[in-house]
Amino acid sequence: MAFECNWGILATGGIAIKFAKDLLIDPSTRGVSDIKHNIAAAASSSSANRAQSFLKEIEHPNPQACKTYGSYEELVNDPKVQIIYVATPHSHHYENTLLALEAGKHVCCEKPFTINAAQTRHLAKVAKSKGLFLMEAVWIRFFPIVLEIQRLIHKERVLGKIHRVYSDLSMYFKPDPKHRLYNPELGGGALLDLGIYPLTWQMITLFQDPDNQRIAPQVTSSLMKTPLTGVDECTTLILNFEQMHAQGIATCSMSTRTSRAHCVCIQGEKGDLTVEWATYRPESYTLHAKDANGNFVGEPKRVDVPITGCGMFWEADACARALRDGKHEADLCPLDESVLTMQIMDEVRKNGNFAYPEKLEAVRSDA
Numbered sequence: 154m155a156f157e158c159n160w161g162i163l164a165t166g167g168i169a170i171k172f173a174k175d176l177l178i179d180p181s182t183r184g185v186s187d188i189k190h191n192i193a194a195a196a197s198s199s200s201a202n203r204a205q206s207f208l209k210e211i212e213h214p215n216p217q218a219c220k221t222y223g224s225y226e227e228l229v230n231d232p233k234v235q236i237i238y239v240a241t242p243h244s245h246h247y248e249n250t251l252l253a254l255e256a257g258k259h260v261c262c263e264k265p266f267t268i269n270a271a272q273t274r275h276l277a278k279v280a281k282s283k284g285l286f287l288m289e290a291v292w293i294r295f296f297p298i299v300l301e302i303q304r305l306i307h308k309e310r311v312l313g314k315i316h317r318v319y320s321d322l323s324m325y326f327k328p329d330p331k332h333r334l335y336n337p338e339l340g341g342g343a344l345l346d347l348g349i350y351p352l353t354w355q356m357i358t359l360f361q362d363p364d365n366q367r368i369a370p371q372v373t374s375s376l377m378k379t380p381l382t383g384v385d386e387c388t389t390l391i392l393n394f395e396q397m398h399a400q401g402i403a404t405c406s407m408s409t410r411t412s413r414a415h416c417v418c419i420q421g422e423k424g425d426l427t428v429e430w431a432t433y434r435p436e437s438y439t440l441h442a443k444d445a446n447g448n449f450v451g452e453p454k455r456v457d458v459p460i461t462g463c464g465m466f467w468e469a470d471a472c473a474r475a476l477r478d479g480k481h482e483a484d485l486c487p488l489d490e491s492v493l494t495m496q497i498m499d500e501v502r503k504n505g506n507f508a509y510p511e512k513l514e515a516v517r518s519d520a
């Protein structure tokens with residue numbers, strides 16, 4: 154019998170709608186039969202009416218059976234809800250996740266997990282002490298195409314030794330001090346919102362390369378702030394993985410766009426593997442072999458892996474399976490990698506002299 158996972162959706166904005174719609178897609182359409190998803194409740198901090206409209210927007214098939222709340226506190230105390238999906242702005246992830254964990258709920262929280270690594274460490278500690286599942290919703294880690302690329306480079310070694318990985322997520326956001334990307338009070342800035350994707354590509358290619366032995370990279374970085382609100386607008390990281398003698402370049406910007414030709418390029422001794430746009434939702438990659446002199450040989454081979462739906466259901470499936478199996482972390486998105494990712498972003502912000510308002514950076518006194 155399929156395991157049914159009862160979700161509570163915390164917040165009703167853009168990504169909550171996409172995630173909830175994906176939960177409602179019949180898992181058999183992606184070849185999954187061991188688990189099912191149910192949206193048991195949804196909450197909006199604005200009003201219960203907003204939560205009701207959310208159910209209409211996502212076309213919930215059985216809205217009468219789904220509770221709607223006008224506060225997050227009510228949601229986390231709903232006995233039917235097993236796991237909370239946190240979909241608020243970055244500034245609120247830490248408090249919202251703590252609220253859910255303290256109410257005894259498992260949590261899948263949108264990226265970036267928190268504002269800084271100390272907050273992520275605290276969440277991991279609370280989840281562990283309560284025996285609860287906790288995961289940062291880094292959805293790309295669960296894409297079949299990403300798992301295929303990892304198998305090719307780490308197991309089959311089609312590129313041989315990897316020398317360098319370039320990754321970029323840049324999107325144009327019209328300057329607007331109220332938009333969550335420009336607003337420091339909401340944890341805005343390119344690095345936390347966009348940069349986490351190219352950084353994740355570095356983690357899943359170079360950090361996880363067997364030759365690296367899970368050793369953290371040396372970080373050099375440059376961060377440029379927008380004069381509008383002072384959050385970072387354009388940020389670049391150079392990551393030296395000394396153990397395997399490879400370099401990563403991860404870059405992000407909210408004032409220009411990534412080239413559509415490729416957003417990730419993994420360069421090895423036997424070839425290059427490029428991933429075409431989008432960095433956060435890849436649907437194709439291209440392999441081009443090299444000879445012993447480093448020259449390209451033959452024709453590049455493109456592989457398309459189209460996605461139906463948004464593609465957030467794979468991370469949701471992983472959460473459901475973890476709950477079914479009594480696991481407290483997802484194998485593909487472990488908490489120590491979330492902590493390391495946050496630590497690297499902390500270092501980049503420190504190098505660039507960029508801090509969020511004190512109340513956003515704070516860690517609870519009991520941490």
Ligand SMILES: NC(=O)C1=CN([C@@H]2O[C@H](COP(=O)(O)OP(=O)(O)OC[C@H]3O[C@@H](n4cnc5c(N)ncnc54)[C@H](OP(=O)(O)O)[C@@H]3O)[C@@H](O)[C@H]2O)C=CC1
Pocket residue numbers: 163164165166167168169196197198199200203240241242243245263264265290292333339346433
């Ligand atoms: N995985 C992915 O591909 C994506 C992930 N994200 C991540 O999802 C999160 C939310 O982003 P997104 O959905 O685009 O944001 P939105 O602004 O569209 O939605 C955020 C929601 O959070 C709630 N909220 C609570 N407090 C506040 C506040 N003070 N200001 C604004 N909203 C508040 C609101 O819901 P309510 O009123 O119902 O409480 C609001 O609708 C971010 O962490 C972002 O990084 C975003 C886009 C894509």
Ligand SMILES: O=C1OC[C@@H](O)[C@H](O)[C@H]1O
Pocket residue numbers: 324346347433
């Ligand atoms: O996660 C995200 O994916 C792509 C962007 O649209 C968005 O700003 C970001 O939050």
